[in-house]
Amino acid sequence: MPVALHPRYWGGHLLALVLVALACRLGLWQLDSWQAHREAEVADFSDVTPVPLLDVIGPDDPFPGDKVGRPVELSGTWVPEGTVYIEGREHDGEDGFWAATPVEVDGGGGSALYVVRGWTPSPAEAPAPPVGPAEVTAYFEPTEGTNASDPDRTDDVLPQVRTADLVQHVDQDLFSGFGIAREPFAGLEEAELDQVSQASAFTGLKNFLYGIEWFVFGGFAAFIWWRWSRELAAPRERDEDAADEPVTSTS
Known part of the structure; x- marks a missing residue:
């Protein structure tokens, strides 16, 4: 029987197995x-009852990370001269543009939401951008940051x-986010949400790093277990090597 498998060492093996299994389980968790x-950050809010925009965010507030895609209601006044077109947007596999127009939000202190x-x-x-009073239900999204540069800042594309790009097209301050109309306006097709509702690279990063850390702990415990088993076997190997050596007599 290998020395490492002797019953008196079973407790050590059991402890090592428990530690490795626990570390792996915590890592997976x-x-x-x-x-x-x-x-959760990209949860489907399609069937969620809309809430007033100002219940989700104030004019000077940062974007609430847990509200990505949240349906909101807003009223105000269209600002048609601020209309822009966002390039590189697909619909049914066809490349095109989003048509975006700001709304100066009632109760928003003069701030607008695109x-x-x-x-x-x-x-x-x-179609021509709307004018006059606005009543909109939209999915609330954080503004994008792909670092793509605008080759022509004088046009509306x-x-x-x-x-930083949108603010140059309006006189109003802007909310830190934008809306995607729940239903497309006349003459337009639906904007596809899956082009914006993506989790940030930093979402849940702490949990990811903790998971990797637990796997490292488990690997370290397995390595110590292996070394310990090797050390148990080493004396017997030395004894066997010594027994195989020829005996020389001295006269």
């Missing part, structure tokens, strides 16, 4: 938590929905 955080009214194959084919 943390990774599950990491995935759950990411899924609302994506829908998708169009080209700005020239988009933008590469992304970024506050």
